[in-house]
Amino acid sequence: MSDHALSFMPSEGFRARSKEVVENPFLRKSFRGAMDFLINKRVTQFPSAEELETLRTLGEQIRQYNLANLPSLLVQLEDSLTRNGIKVHWAETPDEANAIILGICQAHSAKLMVKGKSMVSEEIELNHACEAAGIEAMESDMGEYIVQLAGEKPSHIIMPAIHKTKEEIATLFHEKVEGVDYTDNVDELIQIGRRVLREKFLVADIGLSGVNFAVAETGTLCLVENEGNGRLSTTAPPVHIAITGIEKIVEKLDHVPPLLSLLTRSATGQNISTYFNMISGPRKADEKDGPTEMHLVLLDNGRTQAYADEELRKTLQCIRCGACMNHCPVYTRVGGHAYGTTYPGPIGKIISPHMLGLEATKTMATASTLCGACGEVCPVKIPIPELLMRLREESFSEPHANPAMRGQGAGYSRLITMVWQGWALVYRSPMLYGTYSWLASRFNWLTPSNQGPWTTVRVPLKPAPKRLRDLLKDKS
């Protein structure tokens, strides 16, 4: 196992981390307020339920069509990109991806990398790899910049610093940025960030970005952003490296507009993002600006495992809008850091097990009531609750040969399995159920008053003295 995988053991300590947040009234209120804001913004973007449903179905079909043809589309994408002068690299693991990126940096004797927002770069922990190699990696998205200054990780895939208040950011800027007085005026804070970052764009050796959609036919990399830092990161430095997961592919440009519309409306409640970049190659001979060299790193990191299973493949439909976390009552209570994974919330719970294995994530799928809010808002109709149930089964079932997932059976417990087998024995037999439920009702005074976790905030559950079937007999 690589060092990378060891640095993530999200299942360990999830309860402790979530407890900490849940018991902090300030954080509770702040997360709730932030999520309500995003929920309401999305609502205004979809006034017609019918249109939303049509668009979601279209989004689902586009994603499923492209996933169904993924192997051939990837080959086509590589051809198109190569034709356009973009060098394509394939990475199976985060370590391989980091090695490729550092290799490019070293070939250019790079000292400074500016980064547009990229969750895949978080997934491979690129900033650590750069630091170890003596390269300064600087986040240029305002939220990512704040998180980096604070030495933290993003707590949301779209709004990385959503867990921070403006006062906390004011203090952070005052302490960490040279010559900055304390101000909690949001506009001033943004201007400070902008000033610092502008200088870096001009001198950076490498610009790094993510990709929202990679178009196979044309070899175009689409990048959605709001701050213009994505455009600067991909145009100002002499070398641009893009990194993305292999699933972000679409066959044709026609597939982009519906997905883009679903993405911005679902994510931030915007009709369209402020910037939408379509990158089709490095600077041409007659052009005055743009990078002279371009690379795309395509990362697997467990995605082919999800791909191989018809049901789990649906996980890869995701376009990373974050609506599932905004609407998740669990995410709203605990925030993104409690999960301990790059991708938090419902999408994190279904994708992280493929990236990190079930050993590290064996209990993550249990942190859901299966309320279905995530599946309801997902713009590409990923059946998240069903996938969570599938992951519970993969984790808790007895280890067997040829599993669909790495770490299958990691959560297996002989005792728990026997409890469920015993339960099934009773509930499949009217006679055993009848006896058991009769005893439970007649001896309900024996019901324990301490029922473990249930009674920490609830009164004990006590069977009624007579069951419904008894009351019905009394009546007739």
Next chain:
Amino acid sequence: MQIQGKAGQRPSDIYFFATCVIDQFYPGAGMDAITLLEREGIRVHFPEEQTCCGQPAFTSGFPDEARKVAAHQLTLFPENWPVVVPSGSCGGMMKLHYPGLFAGDPARKAQSEALSARIYEFTDFLVNVLGWKPEDKGGDCTVVLHTSCSARREMGVHLTGQQLLGGLDKVTVAQQDHEAECCGFGGTFSIKQPEISGAMVEDKLKSLKATGAERVVSADCGCLMNILGHAAWKDQQEGRKTASLPGEHIASFLLRRTSK
């Protein structure tokens, strides 16, 4: 096959699948639902051999165990009558998940598909099959309705409870904040993630109480077990002798409001 119980076709007989939660913990809710249906002139059949829909094992990651329990329930409804379930959650399991659960068993799959078409959640059955319009015989009262996530998002029957309560002249239905949010029960979730579950039910109770309603009603006893269990605990903690927010199954409330 002609299914009895489509709108406009009033069935003379129905099956009642009570759910294990009602059988053991809320038998009064089951009795009230049956009484209400019988008052409408319907013969209600309660197959004595019924136990549980199998959902607890199904959602906990033990589909084999769920399948065994579900297979038993499949044998209970031989006549082509509607099966009324006073729970969106258990109804959703039987209507929407049984066919998938038996995907590898053609005979049971066919059986579960036929059964699926006959499953009705209680409030849906009252409104959309019987066209029942309650006649309010009670005094002024303000209630707040909690709709389960399964009723809302799986069964799509979140409007029928509102409709029934809205039809009671002297009942005001209070509006709560975050109405569509889960109460935090989630079956074994409440045991496996007690801190998060506790925070969710705490917030849910606050929203319900903030409406000033006299009571909470719900068509799902799983949620009631959680919400009322927390409300009673809170009352104990704060030294109250009477319930600050009593609650009951919507069947009990409807029966009382429409009885002299």
